[in-house]
Amino acid sequence: MTHPVSLRTIAIAAAFFGGLTAVQAQETIFYSTQLRPIEEASKVRDVLLKGAPGKVTYVVDEPPAFAVRMKAETQAGKRTINVVGALHGELQPHVSADLQPIDDVVAKVADRGIPVNLMELGKLGTGQQQYIPWMQATYVMVANKQALPYLPAGADVNALTYAQLQQWAKAIVDKTGQRQLGFPAGPTGLLPRFFQGYFYPSFTGGVVSTFKSADAEAGWNAMKELWAVSNPNSTNYNFMQEALMAGEVWIAWDHIARVKDALTTQPDQFVAFPAPAGPKGRGYMPVVAGLAIPKDAPNRAGAVAVIEHMTKPETQLMTAAEVGFFPVVKADLPPNLAPGIKLLAGAVAATQGSKDALVSLLPVGLGAKGGEFNKVYNDTFQRIVLRNEPVKAVLESQAKVLETLMKDTGAPCWAPDKPSQGACPVQ
Amino acid sequence: MPARTSWIPYALIAPSVVFLAALFLVPLVQTIWLSFSAEDGLSLTNYQRMAGDLNFSLAIRNTFLLTLVVVPLQVVFALAMATMVAKLDKGRDLVLWVLTIPLGISDLAAGLAWLSLLQNTGYLNSALYALGLISGPVGWLSQETPVALFFAIVLAEIWRATAIVLVILIAGLQLIPKEFSEAAEIFGARPWTRFRRITLPLLKPSLQSALILRTVLAFEVFAVVYALGGRNFPVLAGEAYTWQNENQNYGVAAAYAVLIMAISLIATAVYLRVLKTHPEQLP
Numbered sequence: 001m002t003h004p005v006s007l008r009t010i011a012i013a014a015a016f017f018g019g020l021t022a023v024q025a026q027e028t029i030f031y032s033t034q035l036r037p038i039e040e041a042s043k044v045r046d047v048l049l050k051g052a053p054g055k056v057t058y059v060v061d062e063p064p065a066f067a068v069r070m071k072a073e074t075q076a077g078k079r080t081i082n083v084v085g086a087l088h089g090e091l092q093p094h095v096s097a098d099l100q101p102i103d104d105v106v107a108k109v110a111d112r113g114i115p116v117n118l119m120e121l122g123k124l125g126t127g128q129q130q131y132i133p134w135m136q137a138t139y140v141m142v143a144n145k146q147a148l149p150y151l152p153a154g155a156d157v158n159a160l161t162y163a164q165l166q167q168w169a170k171a172i173v174d175k176t177g178q179r180q181l182g183f184p185a186g187p188t189g190l191l192p193r194f195f196q197g198y199f200y201p202s203f204t205g206g207v208v209s210t211f212k213s214a215d216a217e218a219g220w221n222a223m224k225e226l227w228a229v230s231n232p233n234s235t236n237y238n239f240m241q242e243a244l245m246a247g248e249v250w251i252a253w254d255h256i257a258r259v260k261d262a263l264t265t266q267p268d269q270f271v272a273f274p275a276p277a278g279p280k281g282r283g284y285m286p287v288v289a290g291l292a293i294p295k296d297a298p299n300r301a302g303a304v305a306v307i308e309h310m311t312k313p314e315t316q317l318m319t320a321a322e323v324g325f326f327p328v329v330k331a332d333l334p335p336n337l338a339p340g341i342k343l344l345a346g347a348v349a350a351t352q353g354s355k356d357a358l359v360s361l362l363p364v365g366l367g368a369k370g371g372e373f374n375k376v377y378n379d380t381f382q383r384i385v386l387r388n389e390p391v392k393a394v395l396e397s398q399a400k401v402l403e404t405l406m407k408d409t410g411a412p413c414w415a416p417d418k419p420s421q422g423a424c425p426v427q
Numbered sequence: 428m429p430a431r432t433s434w435i436p437y438a439l440i441a442p443s444v445v446f447l448a449a450l451f452l453v454p455l456v457q458t459i460w461l462s463f464s465a466e467d468g469l470s471l472t473n474y475q476r477m478a479g480d481l482n483f484s485l486a487i488r489n490t491f492l493l494t495l496v497v498v499p500l501q502v503v504f505a506l507a508m509a510t511m512v513a514k515l516d517k518g519r520d521l522v523l524w525v526l527t528i529p530l531g532i533s534d535l536a537a538g539l540a541w542l543s544l545l546q547n548t549g550y551l552n553s554a555l556y557a558l559g560l561i562s563g564p565v566g567w568l569s570q571e572t573p574v575a576l577f578f579a580i581v582l583a584e585i586w587r588a589t590a591i592v593l594v595i596l597i598a599g600l601q602l603i604p605k606e607f608s609e610a611a612e613i614f615g616a617r618p619w620t621r622f623r624r625i626t627l628p629l630l631k632p633s634l635q636s637a638l639i640l641r642t643v644l645a646f647e648v649f650a651v652v653y654a655l656g657g658r659n660f661p662v663l664a665g666e667a668y669t670w671q672n673e674n675q676n677y678g679v680a681a682a683y684a685v686l687i688m689a690i691s692l693i694a695t696a697v698y699l700r701v702l703k704t705h706p707e708q709l710p
Contacts, residue, residue: 064672093675178563187657187669232569233547236657247549248564371675379481386570 028302031069032085034135034289035323036060043322045358050311054302070098077298079109083303085310088288091131092124093368095120100295101128105304112311113330122290122419125411127363131290135316135325138286139193140272140347142240142259144237147250148181148271158350160276162202162222169229169251182249185381186238190255192374195381197285197360198253199223202278206417207360208424211402212395218232219278220384220391227385235386244270255287256344258323264340272347274354281358283416284351288362290326320345358416365411376402399426436529455688461683473678477670477686481681488663489595492577493652493662494645497584501641504585505592510622511599512593517601523597527590534587541583542568545655570659580660583651588644599633600626635702642698643691663687 004286035044045058059081061069064085073079074097091099106119106129114133119136124130124240134371143157150171151157155164169181185191196207203219227234237243240254241262252259253275263270274283291310309315315377316327317334324341326333326348351357366373380398383389413424477483512523521546544550547564555561567575607625610645616624627634647663658669667683670676 030457064675065676187653187673232571235570235659248547317534368675371673375674383481 006368012142017231026054026302028054028082028297028299028306029080030056030058030083030085030306031066031081032058032060033063033066033090034060034085034325035241036062036073040298040323046195047322048089048310048315048318048397049306053305055199056302056306064086066090069094072093074098074295077296078375079294079298081294082272082297082299083306084292084294085134085289086292088121088124088131088290088362089370091290091292092364092366093125094372095126095130095296095367096291096335098128099292100297101126101130102132102168102293102304102307103129105129105132105255105293105307108304108308109311114311114314114328115138115330118328121288121362121364123272129268131292132163132371133288134291134310134317135289136258136286136328136346137325138284138351139190139253139275140257140259140344140351141251141253141275142244142262142270142272143252144244144247144250144270145268150175157273159354160273162276162278166222166229167252168227172250173229179229180250181226182237182243182252183230183234184237184240184254184258185251187235188238190258191381192377193255193285194253196363196374197375198283199278201358201416202276202280205280205358206408207414208402209413209417209420209427211426212399213427215279216395217391220380220395223387251363256324256348260340260344263343264338267343270343274298274347274351277354277356281356282351282354283358283360285362288328309372327374361415363411364414366405366409367411369405369409372405373402376405402426445603452675458684461678462685464678473676473682475681476676477666477682479637480535482658482661482666486663486666487656488662489660490646493580493648494642495589496581498638498645499587500585501592502581502582502638503595504589505637508589508593509596509600510626512597525624526593530590530594531642533650535650535654538583538651541579541586541651542654545579568655568659576656576660580652580655583655584645585646588641592641593646595633595640596639598631599630602628602633606628631702631704635698635704638696638702639695642694646687646691646694663690676696 008406031051032044035041041058041060049056049058057089063086066084067090069081070084071094073081109132116134118133119129122129122131122133141160147168148157150168152164152167152171155168160168165181170320172178172180183189183191183194199219200207200210203222204213204215206213210216231243231249233243233248237249239258240249240252241259243249244252244259244262245265259272263272271372274282276282291307293300294306297303308317311329313327313329316329317331320326320333321337321341324344326345337345363373376398379401380394383394383398384391406423406426410423412422413420417424462473463469463471508526512519512526515522524545532540542549545567546552551567552561552564555565556563556602565637566572567579569576608621611621611625618704647664648662649668652660652662653665653668659664663683664687667680667687670683
């Protein structure tokens with residue numbers, strides 16, 4: 001008696017699940033390490049992806065989990081993700097094994113006006129396009145307005161030098177007794193990027209080749225002085241916005257996405273300005289996030305459609321207005337930006353437009369060794385600044401580690417290091 | 428009848444054996460394999476990199492220091508608490524429930540709770556400031572205050588994980604027949620003598636379980652340390668995490684994992700031998 005019923009149930013269930021798989025086949029899964037916080041992710045879902053053809057599901061993950069999932073899907077031979085959005089450095093370890101070349105997509109977004117040098121970065125050191133640039137960001141300095149009266153005489157906050165930054169922070173220590181300069185030196189802070197994109201280019205004019213030069217030695221001594229007037233809690237800071245908003249730190253350097261909350265919630269309390277300049281110029285590092293298609297993506301057409309949609313000038317402008325990442329295409333920012341985003345945009349423009357700007361490109365060709373490349377700079381900082389080991393000896397021993405790393409990967413020099421034949425040499 | 432039931436015990440433990448094999452033994456073998464593999468076949472490269480790293484000796488020292496300080500303190504506190512709870516007539520369940528609350532909290536949450544107490548703008552500084560003892564925020568958890576940071580971690584660990592020892596010891600205390608103690612009392616033994624000569628020896632099997640459990644967990648300590656000290660206080664499990672996630676070198680991370688396992692196994696073997704209880708010593 002129950003037979004007909006259960007058979008019918010099975011039939012309905014089968015039809016239902018059959019329908020579900022059919023729907024899933026249409027769906028485009030967009031997997032990203034960027035725009036993770038819930039407010040940003042919902043902006044992506046509700047605003048930025050609106051108008052994208054087909055059903056796009058936006059899924060976010062922490063970078064380590066991203067790396068594991070990409071590799072796991074490759075190993076299992078079962079790809080569920082159609083399009084990925086991640087930083088240049090996060091995509092790099094997946095070249096060839098987990099990503100497919102997308103030269104055909106380059107033609108489709110040719111009219112977007114993505115600068116050639118940015119597009120070139122998307123090749124990740126190979127002959128073929130691996131990702132299409134998606135969003136840009138960089139690092140800025142943010143200061144509480146309370147700190148401004150302590151600026152050294154004659155110093156322009158938009159054209160600071162590292163020496164002036166040190167004097168500024170020292171003046172605050174002398175007058176208030178508090179060390180109010182902060183760096184994101186915590187476990188997930190971006191301090192290695194400070195050394196690779198700011199400190200080394202500014203002091204030595206290079207990143208790898210000048211690693212143990214006399215200029216580098218002088219730079220590290222300056223860094224020690226800077227650390228002496230920095231908040232000792234810096235080794236606990238991952239995002240500077242919290243320390244800035246809590247008033248624990250008055251002056252900070254960090255990624256724009258990691259100070260954004262402070263600026264957008266209290267735009268009247270903070271100023272944003274370029275990072276300081278050293279003897280060799282004002283080193284700065286652009287951050288590029290890209291869109292790539294994993295190998296064997298089940299819905300490649302949907303992935304291409306997402307890339308086309310996200311690189312449209314209007315989507316790019318909306319991205320800037322909604323989440324504070326800047327366009328990779330030629331497009332003027334709208335005047336009605338939120339005050340906090342406007343402050344950031346101003347600091348970024350001031351950095352790029354400064355006379356002594358020295359751009360430090362993202363490492364290319366390090367493959368899966370990107371993490372260990374960061375470790376070289378982190379360990380050098382730990383040993384010289386935190387453990388007070390002799391500068392010269394530490395640079396000698398860390399240079400050996402760096403040299404092995406460059407030889408193992410064969411990564412050629414990138415700007416501001418001079419181009420090299422073969423692996424970038426440590427001089 | 429016995430012939431028919433002989434397979435039942437095996438069938439009953441089969442699910443957990445399968446579970447352990449699939450989710451414990453397989454990853455274990457994979458981890459060991461990973462730790463010995465390098466680009467050119469099997470080698471000790473990962474272990475060499477681990478031992479040569481600037482944080483390695485520090486992580487070993489910190490982990491052992493933490494274990495050697497925390498575990499004995501926890502056993503002493505748990506013994507004191509267990510004997511007190513055993514003496515209670517009224518409200519025993521309520522007291523036990525309150526004492527075991529930290530068990531229900533994840534270790535990361537516990538670490539974050541202590542962070543909110545001890546950080547610069549935390550409750551401790553607010554209280555000290557209100558009492559006029561400090562003039563501004565004092566950092567307790569920074570890399571420049573290693574002693575304060577160590578005590579903060581010890582405090583948080585004791586708060587968080589003493590209850591597990593307590594629960595095991597209370598269960599053990601309940602197994603000790605009252606007659607021994609009563610007889611000793613009649614012969615005039617003082618409370619301390621009764622505790623030392625009767626309770627403690629009879630509690631040895633429970634103590635052994637508690638010590639093994641706590642020591643193994645102490646060697647794996649991570650979340651509380653990470654929440655309070657970040658990388659300021661390197662420990663072995665934290666280094667494994669850093670190599671896996673930040674440095675993205677899974678081989679060295681696996682080497683750390685194998686090292687932690689080896690240390691735990693040795694500690695367990697030591698406890699099993701030192702605290703061995705002969706069946707005739709049991710009540």
